[in-house]
């Protein structure tokens with residue numbers, strides 16, 4: 001059991017953006033790369049808050065764009081720590097669009113990102129443990145653990161270069 005474990009709520013982040021015309025694609029809805037950038041920033045803040053160190057994105061997993069977001073709509077980005085390894089951390093991010101005139105909201109994007117904490121020399125360094133508390137946090141922890149195990153098993157089946 002790791003020392004100094006933290007709860008997901010100690011590092012979670014909520015950010016809001018508005019889709020401006022320069023964030024859009026040819027269909028006048030949000031450009032996917034912009035959403036990915038918001039996701040990466042929110043998730044990186046969670047990882048840095050959890051470990052108290054500089055972090056880098058190592059992997060982006062399972063990003064699903066479920067619905068478009070219109071220009072002028074508000075965007076809620078919610079990110080929280082789902083799982084930690086020795087030096088790596090998995091952050092789950094949920095993106096919700098909000099029609100500012102009606103208040104109607106809709107889940108639009110989901111993603112899981114892996115960050116690695118770095119020491120002063122840029123080497124991976126151990127991170128604090130994670131203690132999920134709520135039912136949702138425990139479910140996210142268990143799901144992330146399964147994804148990590150699948151990824152390890154899949155890597156084992158890949159051809160070595």
Ligand SMILES: CC(C)(COP(=O)(O)OP(=O)(O)OC[C@H]1O[C@@H](n2cnc3c(N)ncnc32)[C@H](O)[C@@H]1OP(=O)(O)O)[C@@H](O)C(=O)NCCC(=O)NCCS
Pocket residue numbers: 055056057058059084085086087088089114116124
């Ligand atoms: C991420 C990085 C530091 C890992 O370095 P490394 O020498 O491979 O380190 P290790 O093999 O010791 O792995 C460190 C941890 O990262 C995890 N990891 C490394 N690559 C990973 C990947 N592609 N997916 C998931 N986890 C990964 C390892 O499983 C290990 O986790 P653990 O300590 O919790 O068991 C290095 O690959 C890197 O600097 N990448 C570039 C990062 C970057 O520039 N990102 C974009 C801008 S922020």
